[in-house]
Amino acid sequence: MNKIDIGFDDLEPQDLAVYDLAIRKGGLPTTHDLSPDGMTPQEVERSVAKLLEMRLLRASATEPGTFVSVAPQTAAAELTSVLVGEVSLRQQAIARIAEGKEALVARYTEGMAAAAGGVHRLKDLHKIRLLLEETAERCRFEVLTAQPGGARSPEILAEALPRDRRMLERGVAMRTLYQRTTRYNQPARAYVEEVTRLGAEVRTSNELFNRLIIFDRETAFIPDHADPLAAVVVREPSIVAFLLEVFERSWQAAEDFDTGSNDRDSGRGISGDVKLSILKLLAEGLKDEVIARRLGMSVRTCRKHIAAIMLQFGATSRFQGGYIAHRLHLLDSSDQEGGPSGVETEDG
Structure with a gap:
């Protein structure tokens, strides 16, 4: 059986008439010699085929050449079992397609890059x-x-x-x-x-x-x-x-990158070269957001450092803080490790 959309509501009146006859008579001959009134042998044959497909008829185990009726609940259980098996096979096929697709994505992307x-x-x-x-x-x-x-x-x-x-x-x-x-x-x-x-x-x-x-x-x-x-x-x-x-x-x-416990940057203190970098960027007149992005810190943390540096230098503006640092020759060397102290860090 290949159809998965079949149901008992597909039965037509002539199909039900053949099913009723099989129930009343205890079976139907495979030769269709016994048929409901008004049905041709060809119509009976088509109905029997549908009832067999729906598991409502089956070949008799004790009377060869006879189809016997099957209880609807038994037929439904058999049909459901078949459909569950088909669904499982479909799911396996879908999974195989998905796995194969994922394995080809990288190859396709590289090919597109080359093209x-x-x-x-x-x-x-x-x-x-x-x-x-x-x-x-x-x-x-x-x-x-x-x-x-x-x-x-x-x-x-x-x-x-x-x-x-x-x-x-x-x-x-x-x-x-x-x-x-x-x-x-x-x-x-x-x-x-x-x-x-x-x-x-x-x-x-x-x-x-x-x-x-x-x-x-x-x-x-x-x-x-x-x-x-x-x-x-x-x-x-x-x-x-x-x-x-x-x-x-x-x-x-x-x-x-020193991960040791003695690393002076692993605590809450900010190193001199980070302070120096902040001062250089202040002297360039960059905004807080730009400085934070270039130094890889949050804007809140950056502003806290800037405020502490300005307080230490007595500067009234960010640019003035950078200018004072320049006048004090703190920006003369990119390798200088010193700089203002007492600035704490707080990631945010």
Whole structure:
């Protein structure tokens, strides 16, 4: 039986007449010699076929050549069992189609990127994650990552850790850049502690360019400027080489992410170089929101630091605070670790 939309309400009057006759007579001969009044043998044959399909008739086990009636509840149970089996088969087929589709998405995306000259835009977050996972699983020797922003989502880190662990355990070299304020984020510190134990290198920088992931110096993932939820996959060699150079320059200027308990940034105090960065950006006349974004901290935290610095210098405006720092030669060297003290941090 292939139809799954059959029901007892499909029975027509002649079908019911044949069923009634089988009940009253205790059976019907397979030759259809016995038939309701007014029905031709051909009509009886069609009704018998329908009743057999609906499990309301069956061949007699004791009287060969005879069809006997079946109780409706028994027929319904048999039909339901058949339909449940068919539904299960359909569900299995649907699952196989879905699995096959997911396995082909990454291949299709890469093919589209190649057809588009090595640059392809992805708008679907699920496809982005799928392609990231697939590319990470095929990564052979190196992955480079730049993650701006201070706080790291525990959910994202929990999702990334198994993938990164698999790469590290098969010998893939991993280098990651964070902004210095990430040192205050406990989920990030726990993640860094785990991956560095497995051989990854992690450094921090006061300022960082946009998010970037490069696999095997061949495939890069960068944000879509027009859509924060989209990504651009780059395989064009010249563009990837440029992104590699940007990463290497930032890597050389960064310092190790120390997860030890003695790290002076792991507590509530803000380091001198972060203060220095704030002063430099103040001197440039940048707004609080821009400074916070470039240093990877919340606007509230940034404003608290700025207020403390202005109070210490006796400045009445943000630009004046930067100007005073410049007059005091605090901005003369980008390597200077000193600066105003007494500013506390509070992530928000």
